[in-house]
Amino acid sequence: MEKAYKIKVDMKNNNGLYTGFVQYDNKTNILYINLTEGIRILEIKDYEEIYCLMLRPDMKTLKLDCQVSEDNKQLKIVLTDGTLCQPGILQCEIKIINKDYVLTSGEFYLQVRKGIGTSGKDTFISNPFMISKDGYTPKVGIDFFTEADKQEMLEKIGKMSVARITEEDIAKMF
Numbered sequence: 001m002e003k004a005y006k007i008k009v010d011m012k013n014n015n016g017l018y019t020g021f022v023q024y025d026n027k028t029n030i031l032y033i034n035l036t037e038g039i040r041i042l043e044i045k046d047y048e049e050i051y052c053l054m055l056r057p058d059m060k061t062l063k064l065d066c067q068v069s070e071d072n073k074q075l076k077i078v079l080t081d082g083t084l085c086q087p088g089i090l091q092c093e094i095k096i097i098n099k100d101y102v103l104t105s106g107e108f109y110l111q112v113r114k115g116i117g118t119s120g121k122d123t124f125i126s127n128p129f130m131i132s133k134d135g136y137t138p139k140v141g142i143d144f145f146t147e148a149d150k151q152e153m154l155e156k157i158g159k160m161s162v163a164r165i166t167e168e169d170i171a172k173m174f
Helices: 147-159 167-172
Strands: 003-010 017-022 029-037 049-055 061-065 075-079 088-097 102-104 108-113
Touching (some): 003 017, 049 075
Parallel strands (some): 017 108
Antiparallel strands (some): 049 061, 088 102
C-alpha cells in the first residue's frame, strides 16, 4: 500500500505546500513529480545525477535519489521515516547535475503532521466506557459491567465538567 502524490514542480517559481504526510510513515509516501516550465511538462534528459534536497524542521538536509520514468517525464521519490521523522514543514527542491551545469528547481514544501500515538508516552484505552487506573481494562461492551462498575461510572460522570466548543475554538484548528 502506498500514498501517491502527483506534484508539478515549476523550475522557476515556488510551488506551494503539499499536505497529507504523517510522522514516521516509512516507504509508503511516494512523490511523482513532473518538472514544468509554466504549463509545459519538461523532458528530463542529459543528466549525470538527479536528486531531491529536503531541509527538515531541525535544519538537517537530506538528499533523496530520484528515479526517472521510462518516458523521461516524471520523477519518483520514496519518502522514508528519516524524511518524515519530525512534524513541521520540509523545504524541498530538485537538483539536476550534468558535467556542464547544475539546474535547481523552484521550491516546494511538504507539511508533516505528528502521528497519533507516536510519542512513546501515549496511553491507549481499550474500553472507553470503563477506564481503569492503568488505562486498560479487559472488559468489552456494556453487558460485561458489574453493578460496582456501573456505580463507579456514575460517580465519575458526576465529577466531570463539559466545556462548550465555540466557533472560535474550531477556527483555531484551521
